[in-house]
Structures are given as C-alpha cells and as structure tokens.
Amino acid sequence: MNINNNLYIDKKPQSYLKTVLAACFGTFLEWYDFLTFGALAVTFGPLFFPSNDPSASLLPSLATFGVGMIVRPIGAAFFGSLGDRIGRKPVFMITISIMGLATLLVGFLPIYSEIGIWAPILLVSLRILQGFSAGGEIGGGAIFLAEHAGEKNRGFKTSFLQLMGPFGILASTLQITFLQQWLSPEEFQAWGWRIPFFISFLLLLLAIYFRKTLEETPIFEELKTKDLKTEGQLLxxxxxxxxxxxxxxxxxxxxxxxxxxxxxxxxxxxxxxxxxxxxxxxxxxxxxxxxxxxxxxxxxxxxxxxxxxxxxxxxxxxxxxxxxxxxxxxxxxxxxxxxxxxxxxxxxxxxxxxxxxxxxxxxxxxxxxxxxxxxxxxxxxxxxxxxxxxxxxxxxxxxxxxxxxxxxxxxxxxxxxxxxxxxxxxxxxxxxxxxxxxxxxxxxxx
Structure with a gap:
C-alpha cells in the first residue's frame, strides 16, 4: 500500500508543534492525575481506611494505588482495539475525559467517617477508572504523535512525549509539598488534599479544548480511504x-x-x-x-x-x-x-x-x-x-x-x-x- 507521504511529511512545522503540544499536554494530565493519587497514599489511609494501626491503614491505601496499575493492560486491550477500529483521535478524547472526570470525583468523595464502607468502595472504583483510561492513553499517545511525525527525525520529534512522566512527577510532588507547607496539617487532612483533584479539572478542560483541534493521523485516514479492514481484536x-x-x-x-x-x-x-x-x-x-x-x-x-x-x-x-x-x-x-x-x-x-x-x-x-x-x-x-x-x-x-x-x-x-x-x-x-x-x-x- 502506497500512501502519499505529503500527507504528513510536508506538514508545516507550526502544525506539528501544535500536535505535539496538544498530545503532550493531555499525556501530562494523565500522568499528573495518576501520580497524584500515589503521592497522597499516606493521606488517604486514615481518611478512607481508618485503623488504630497506621501501617494497617496505609497498606490498603497503597493497594488501591496498585489497582490502577493492574487494570492498565485491560484498558490498553480495550482502547487499543478501539483505536484500530474508530481512529486514534476519538480514543484520545475518550481516555482523557474518563481520567479527568474520575480524578475530579475523587476530590468530592465523602470520607469513611461520613458514609462508612462506601467511601473506600467508591475510591477503589474511581482508581479503577483512572487505570483503565491510562491504559489507552499511555502508548496510544506515542502512536498518535509518531503517525503525525513523518519519516524524518521521528525519534527526536516523539521523544518529547516521554518527558511527561517526569514532569507529572514533578508537578504532583511540588504541588502537594507546597500545599502541606501553606496549610496546617489539620487543614490539609481536612480539606487541603482535595485541591489537586479540583485543579486537575481545570487542566482537563484545557486538554479537551486542545485535543478537539487535533486532526486524525494521516495514516489512519488513509486506511479509511482505502477501505482496509483494521484488525482491532487483540487476539x-x-x-x-x-x-x-x-x-x-x-x-x-x-x-x-x-x-x-x-x-x-x-x-x-x-x-x-x-x-x-x-x-x-x-x-x-x-x-x-x-x-x-x-x-x-x-x-x-x-x-x-x-x-x-x-x-x-x-x-x-x-x-x-x-x-x-x-x-x-x-x-x-x-x-x-x-x-x-x-x-x-x-x-x-x-x-x-x-x-x-x-x-x-x-x-x-x-x-x-x-x-x-x-x-x-x-x-x-x-x-x-x-x-x-x-x-x-x-x-x-x-x-x-x-x-x-x-x-x-x-x-x-x-x-x-x-x-x-x-x-x-x-x-x-x-x-x-x-x-x-x-x-x-x-x-x-x-
């Protein structure tokens, strides 16, 4: 199959830069949301898994973070197959929306002292949604960017996406450190821990706006033009x-x-x-x-x-x-x-x-x-x-x-x-x- 290389090689630099910024910003948000949860594991312990033993409350909190890692392959299997069938951009929009909304809802969750066992159940459920969407985003973003990059300097052009993990760690860590210094321990434990999740919603709105302006990758568009059946099933x-x-x-x-x-x-x-x-x-x-x-x-x-x-x-x-x-x-x-x-x-x-x-x-x-x-x-x-x-x-x-x-x-x-x-x-x-x-x-x- 021959594809017109001009579809992507001759794209203006500004156009590809726009694609990089939109793709990377969304992936950064995925990492930020995913890692903020882990950074607050110690805080979540007594709020959602109360126990007289601090270690006993920390363990289920860390396990809840691990659940997100376990379901990532499931999300990858689902969204990967979906990306082969309906396109890279629609999946891009779906995954960022699920991650952002799940993260926002964490900020609104009542704690164990307010609704009892439903608090940890809801927390784990939202963590599962986070991991599920991350499975489609992390990896899918690389494909989207690479298929827009063309044949020349593809390694350099796509390397910027790999920076989003370190930047996500820095952003979530520095933000929580700042809040813990700005607020008293009692204030942070009472309501301050919710702030990072509310901020993520503002970032979500920006990510959706930027991603809506993106075009489908030229390679997937050509697959549709040639009416070639894509093999979305993982099996x-x-x-x-x-x-x-x-x-x-x-x-x-x-x-x-x-x-x-x-x-x-x-x-x-x-x-x-x-x-x-x-x-x-x-x-x-x-x-x-x-x-x-x-x-x-x-x-x-x-x-x-x-x-x-x-x-x-x-x-x-x-x-x-x-x-x-x-x-x-x-x-x-x-x-x-x-x-x-x-x-x-x-x-x-x-x-x-x-x-x-x-x-x-x-x-x-x-x-x-x-x-x-x-x-x-x-x-x-x-x-x-x-x-x-x-x-x-x-x-x-x-x-x-x-x-x-x-x-x-x-x-x-x-x-x-x-x-x-x-x-x-x-x-x-x-x-x-x-x-x-x-x-x-x-x-x-x-």
Whole structure:
C-alpha cells in the first residue's frame, strides 16, 4: 500500500508543534492525575481506611494505588482495539475525559467517617477508572504523535512525549509539598488534599479544548480511504507469529526495561537516600529535581541520536549500562552513607551517580515512543503496541517495588533486591542484541 507521504511529511512545522503540544499536554494530565493519587497514599489511609494501626491503614491505601496499575493492560486491550477500529483521535478524547472526570470525583468523595464502607468502595472504583483510561492513553499517545511525525527525525520529534512522566512527577510532588507547607496539617487532612483533584479539572478542560483541534493521523485516514479492514481484536495479533514476537520484544526489552530503570532511578533512589544514607529530605528533593531536569535533556538527546545511528544501538546500550551499573551505583552510595557526616565531595559524588542513572534511563526513554510505533503494521498498531506496553508497566514495573523490598528483607540488605532488576536488564540486553529489529527507517504506512 502506497500512501502519499505529503500527507504528513510536508506538514508545516507550526502544525506539528501544535500536535505535539496538544498530545503532550493531555499525556501530562494523565500522568499528573495518576501520580497524584500515589503521592497522597499516606493521606488517604486514615481518611478512607481508618485503623488504630497506621501501617494497617496505609497498606490498603497503597493497594488501591496498585489497582490502577493492574487494570492498565485491560484498558490498553480495550482502547487499543478501539483505536484500530474508530481512529486514534476519538480514543484520545475518550481516555482523557474518563481520567479527568474520575480524578475530579475523587476530590468530592465523602470520607469513611461520613458514609462508612462506601467511601473506600467508591475510591477503589474511581482508581479503577483512572487505570483503565491510562491504559489507552499511555502508548496510544506515542502512536498518535509518531503517525503525525513523518519519516524524518521521528525519534527526536516523539521523544518529547516521554518527558511527561517526569514532569507529572514533578508537578504532583511540588504541588502537594507546597500545599502541606501553606496549610496546617489539620487543614490539609481536612480539606487541603482535595485541591489537586479540583485543579486537575481545570487542566482537563484545557486538554479537551486542545485535543478537539487535533486532526486524525494521516495514516489512519488513509486506511479509511482505502477501505482496509483494521484488525482491532487483540487476539488477531497473537495469531500472527511476527507481531507476537515483536509484542514480546516491546514488552520485555523496551517497555519492561524502561519501567525497571524508571523505578530504580526515579522512585527507589530518592527513598534509598532518605532512609539508608539519611540525607535530609530537602537535599534529596533538590538532587532529584536536578536529576529529573537532566533526564529531560537525556531523553531528547537519545531520541535525536536514535535517528542518526538507529533505535537498536541506543536501547541496547542503555540496557547494558543499566545491567552493569545499577548495583555498583547503589553499593557506592551505601558505602558513602556509612561514613557520616557526609562531606560536600560525598554529596557531589551522589549527585553524579544520580545524573548517570538518569542518562541510562534517557537512553531507553528517548527512542521508546518511536520504536513502539514502528514495530507494528498500521492496521493493528494501536492494539499491538499499547497492550504489551501497559502490561509491562503493570506486571514488571508495578510489581518491582514489592519484589525488591521482599528480596532486601530476605537478604537483610538494602541493595540485595537490586539483583533482580539487574538480572532482568541483562536478559533484556541479550535478547535485544540478537532479536530486536532496527526500525528507524520503517515506513509507518505499511
């Protein structure tokens, strides 16, 4: 099938910039909503799961956050198939609306002392809706942007979408920190925790406005013009041996490995610095902001570099560096932390290690949106890409904190659990080296 490349290659730069801004803003809102819930897990415990034991109330609150990860693959299967049948843009509008409305309703929820058991039931139900919509958005946004990007510099153009995760973390964390400093603990516990959910509704209105102005991707429009039947059913993808193989490669070597590195560099490391090294929370937050900003630059650079040398070398390099350096990095930090008080040189070394891990994560993140799209044919791309991508986030990324903590406990070590992600990254590196195809020259209309 030949598609008129002018449909997307000759689009004016301003037009593509508008597409990037609208797509990224919506994806940022998805991450902001999704992560704000996790950041407030400690607050939700006594409000929705009251108990005399603080740990007992925290556990169901954290489990409620995990439910969102579990249902993401279900949402990906549903919305991915829908995107292949009715188009990328309609699904874009549906997912952002469900996420935004579910998040707004959390802000209006009565707490346990007001309606009893219905409070946690409603909270879990809204969290399920959040995870369900996120499954269609996270992955679907990459396809939408890539199909608008054309053939030239596709890795660079789509890398900006990968920044929305770090920006979502920063926005939700900084907002909650500001509220906790601005309000008294009693005010925040009574009503202040609702403010982020109300703010998300204003962001939702902006996201819907911007997305309404977007055009359907030229590749899907061509599929409709040619009256080609799209294969939206996920089962059809598993029947095709080549698509099935590529879904596994995406699941394990790209999305799963990216989730592993994201957890190690962005989630576990700050916790490790606060608990094991006993750095002040303020210093850790400052270092985390710097490493996140460096991650932004790393992602954009890796996306651009993947256009020059290929997706496979960049991803394989990131996997190899992650497998080799994750454990030594944490060992070095643990050794530094054993000699208190820390000197400025010690802090500088820790900062450099954080930047190095951010660079490794960037090597996976930069080309991710592009290769996620390029691996699959247009008629089944949405369902074939979004399901393994979100399954990796739920199964590998979602379970990683628990498994690492369990291994640490069994080995009575603060870093022993990191053998698990290091081994997974090593396996992913070997598999990617031998079987991951190079895709940066792929025609997306195929």
């Amino acid at each position: 059809n993808n598993f029947k095709d041996s080549e698509i099935r193989k590529r879904m596994f490669l995406l699941f394990f070597c790209v999305s799963g490995a990216g989730a592993i590195l994201f957890f190690c560099a962005q989630i576990y490391l700050p916790i490790f610095l606060k608990t094991t090294v006993r750095l002040s929370a303020e210093l850790v937050d400052q270092l985390s902001v710097l490493s996140t900003l460096f991650l932004v630059l790393s992602i954009i650079f890796a996306g651009w570099l993947s256009d020059q040398v290929g997706r496979k070398p960049i991803i394989t390099c990131g996997l190899a560096l992650g497998a080799l350096l994750i454990l030594p990095a944490f060992w070095m930090i643990e050794t530094i932390g054993s000699h208190l008080p820390l000197t400025q040189q010690d802090i500088n070394i820790i900062g450099c290690i954080m930047l190095g891990l951010s660079l490794i994560l960037g090597l996976l993140g930069g080309p991710q949106a592009a290769i996620l799209t390029e691996l699959f044919p247009a008629k089944s791309r949405s369902s074939a890409a979004t399901f393994p991508h979100n399954l990796a986030a739920g199964w590998i990324g979602g379970m990683l904190p628990f498994i690492v903590a369990w291994i640490n406990h069994r080995l009575t070590s603060q870093v022993g659990g990191l053998y698990y992600p290091a081994i997974l990254l090593l396996l992913a590196c070997v598999i990617a080296f031998f079987w991951l195809p190079e895709t940066n020259k792929e025609k997306l209309e195929k």
